[in-house]
Amino acid sequence: MHIDILVAQPEHTVYAQPICDLIEESAKARGTGIAKREPAYVEEKMLTGKAIIALVDGEIGGFSYIETWSHGNYVANSGLIVNPKFRRLGLARKIKKAVFELSRKKYPNARIFGITTSLPVMKINSDLGYKPVTFSELTQDDAFWAGCKTCPNHDILMRNDRKMCLCTAMMALSAKEAKEKKLAKLEKKREKIEKKMG
Numbered sequence: 001m002h003i004d005i006l007v008a009q010p011e012h013t014v015y016a017q018p019i020c021d022l023i024e025e026s027a028k029a030r031g032t033g034i035a036k037r038e039p040a041y042v043e044e045k046m047l048t049g050k051a052i053i054a055l056v057d058g059e060i061g062g063f064s065y066i067e068t069w070s071h072g073n074y075v076a077n078s079g080l081i082v083n084p085k086f087r088r089l090g091l092a093r094k095i096k097k098a099v100f101e102l103s104r105k106k107y108p109n110a111r112i113f114g115i116t117t118s119l120p121v122m123k124i125n126s127d128l129g130y131k132p133v134t135f136s137e138l139t140q141d142d143a144f145w146a147g148c149k150t151c152p153n154h155d156i157l158m159r160n161d162r163k164m165c166l167c168t169a170m171m172a173l174s175a176k177e178a179k180e181k182k183l184a185k186l187e188k189k190r191e192k193i194e195k196k197m198g
Contacts, residue, residue, distance in 0.1 A: 001057060005094050007102060008046035008053040008063075015053065016042040019063045022081045027152075036150035037079055050106070052099040054091050059083070062091045064099040067147075068107065069139035075103045075110040076144070080121060096124045104175035111174050113138050115167035122168055129178070130170035135163050137171060 006012075016039040023037055045051040045065040054061035062082040068075055077099045082091045103112050114130070115138070116122060138144075145162055148154050157165040173181065 001089075003061065003089065003091070003094075004055045005098050006053055006055070007049055007098075008051035008065075010047055012046050012051075012053050013043045015060045015063075016040075016046070018060050019079075019081065022060070022063075022083060023079060026081060026084075042079075050102075052095050052102060054082075054086075054095050056083070056086045056089070056091075059085075061086045061089075062095045064095050066099065066103050066106065067144070068110065069141040069144045072107055072110055074139040074141075074144075075107045075112045076139075077103060077112060077114055078147075092120060093124050093127075096121070096128065100128050100172070104178075108175040111171055111177075113169065113171040115165075115169050117167050122170065125170045125172075128172060130172045133169050133171045135165070135169050138169055 019042050020037055020039050027036070042051070042063075042065070046053070050067075051063065051065040053063050060083055062080070064077055064080040066075055067078050077096065080092060080095060080099075082095070100112065103110070112130070113133070114121075114125060115135075116125075145157070148157055148165075151157075153166050172178075
């Protein structure tokens, strides 16, 4: 079994419809909020280098894509899907890690966030450095929230003025903030050592 985790290229647009079918089937099976996506939308993500695709022996194994909001200040890693046929291979974790790294590379100043009802996704996010946040800390861009319209829980979101829903909101620092935090930590460590020695 050969697994490829790749930044999607124009030749991968042939998988757009099967990806949309997987998203729809997963939403029905789980009965929870997965927003529906059209093949043209998925293709656009592939054509602009904003998607990660997993291929297992040339067959679609999984997918996720990047969305930008609030003039590039916020980035969401969305549409994570794994083909049920290839579950238990750690594909979700590999795809999430790849799309997270791609986001930080393309948008180093953007905070990365996501909303999900999936406990395994929350666990992966947590391992990548995401922290739970309130909905008010997310982008307030109407276009982002419009993506929730096809979710069966949309009425709950609207009833609560977009302040809460069944999804959990999570956010990670931007690449720039993460680097600054790491440097500050190292500086503190250095000062501690100097103090001990001095």
